[in-house]
Amino acid sequence: MDDLRQKYIGAIADAADEPALEELRLQAVGKKGEVSLMMRELGRMTPDERQEMGPKLNALKDEINSALAAKKAALADAALNERLRAEWLDVTLPGRPRRQGTIHPVSQVTDEITAIFADMGFSVAEGPQIESDWFNFDALNIPPEHPARQEHDTFFMSRAEGDDRPPHVLRTHTSPVQIRAMQETGAPIRVIAPGRVYRCDYDQTHTPMFHQVEGLAIGRDISMANLKWVLEEFCRAFFEVEGVELRFRASHFPFTEPSAEVDIRCSWAGGSLKIGEGDDWLEILGSGMVHPKVLKAGGIDPDQWQGFAFGMGIDRLAMLKYGIPDLRAFFDSDLRWLRHYGFSALDVPTLQGGLSV
Numbered sequence: 001m002d003d004l005r006q007k008y009i010g011a012i013a014d015a016a017d018e019p020a021l022e023e024l025r026l027q028a029v030g031k032k033g034e035v036s037l038m039m040r041e042l043g044r045m046t047p048d049e050r051q052e053m054g055p056k057l058n059a060l061k062d063e064i065n066s067a068l069a070a071k072k073a074a075l076a077d078a079a080l081n082e083r084l085r086a087e088w089l090d091v092t093l094p095g096r097p098r099r100q101g102t103i104h105p106v107s108q109v110t111d112e113i114t115a116i117f118a119d120m121g122f123s124v125a126e127g128p129q130i131e132s133d134w135f136n137f138d139a140l141n142i143p144p145e146h147p148a149r150q151e152h153d154t155f156f157m158s159r160a161e162g163d164d165r166p167p168h169v170l171r172t173h174t175s176p177v178q179i180r181a182m183q184e185t186g187a188p189i190r191v192i193a194p195g196r197v198y199r200c201d202y203d204q205t206h207t208p209m210f211h212q213v214e215g216l217a218i219g220r221d222i223s224m225a226n227l228k229w230v231l232e233e234f235c236r237a238f239f240e241v242e243g244v245e246l247r248f249r250a251s252h253f254p255f256t257e258p259s260a261e262v263d264i265r266c267s268w269a270g271g272s273l274k275i276g277e278g279d280d281w282l283e284i285l286g287s288g289m290v291h292p293k294v295l296k297a298g299g300i301d302p303d304q305w306q307g308f309a310f311g312m313g314i315d316r317l318a319m320l321k322y323g324i325p326d327l328r329a330f331f332d333s334d335l336r337w338l339r340h341y342g343f344s345a346l347d348v349p350t351l352q353g354g355l356s357v
């Protein structure tokens with residue numbers, strides 16, 4: 001029995017892995033194991049022999065089982081240590097840099113608007129942000145003493161003493177871009193002019209720089225009916241609502257006659273804005289038939305040509321579409337809030353609606 005003890009305790013200590021250990025367990029204390037077979041012999045012994053051998057065999061069995069358990073634990077420990085060594089990682093290494101940039105909502109909305117009007121045959125015109133007061137005002141039928149000049153809260157460029165060239169201003173609307181486009185292209189013409197404009201004003205709904213898009217369509221017989229269709233198509237595509245409803249309210253602008261302000265049907269129920277349903281109206285743009293004097297300033301004969309124009313605030317459209325409450329947030333230096341509204345670096349503006357003309 002001492003031989004048996006020596007044999008198994010030694011072999012267990014030397015076992016290389018768990019399968020080897022299991023093999024030893026079966027050989028020693030398994031059903032047909034050496035110790036188990038010896039225990040079966042007890043039945044054939046005399047009571048005295050049994051009295052002596054029984055406890056010894058039980059002790060041997062216990063001893064082997066303990067050695068197996070201890071070796072099993074030691075093997076598991078060694079395996080864990082090996083994993084810890086092999087899978088070691090340096091948590092102090094700097095992280096991989098992540099993309100931080102996002103598309104600005106104003107840029108995205110500008111692209112969305114451009115895509116929609118492009119589908120209706122409008123091209124994009126651009127022009128200087130510093131304009132002569134002729135292009136910004138006179139050409140738009142706003143003569144020097146016109147009250148609209150004051151209402152525009154214009155930023156004037158400073159002039160050196162004795163410099164009496166005509167005053168220049170930061171453009172207060174993108175209309176001068178369209179005057180230039182008319183002068184360059186003549187009629188017929190279909191353009192939109194998106195871009196930055198400036199007015200000396202600052203509160204929750206006004207920033208001194210904001211973005212406007214104006215549109216202009218001149219042809220032989222372009223009418224208010226065409227204006228109405230173009231604006232309805234635009235709103236349907238932009239707000240992604242099939243049943244948009246617009247309301248044209250008579251208004252006044254110096255550069256259009258007749259003029260209309262346009263409201264869109266909406267609901268403020270539950271504190272959130274829904275476009276295209278409900279009993280409320282939201283003003284979204286100004287429009288009208290281009291004034292003959294403005295056509296003339298653009299070098300177009302008002303006896304031969306006519307057309308419509310409209311203007312709207314891009315920032316406001318972005319706020320309405322994406323539910324952004326405060327205009328000033330757009331022009332903060334800290335743009336982390338953009339992520340809250342779902343603007344990501346990978347967002348690519350899409351062609352809206354699939355309009356056809």
Ligand code: 2NL
Pocket residue numbers: 175176178179212214216253255256285286287288290291294309310311312313
């Ligand atoms: C508004 C109103 C408007 C225009 C802009 C325009 C341009 C030319 C000729 C005639 Cl070149 N009109 N632009 C016309 C009507 C309204 O803007 O409330 N904008 C935010």
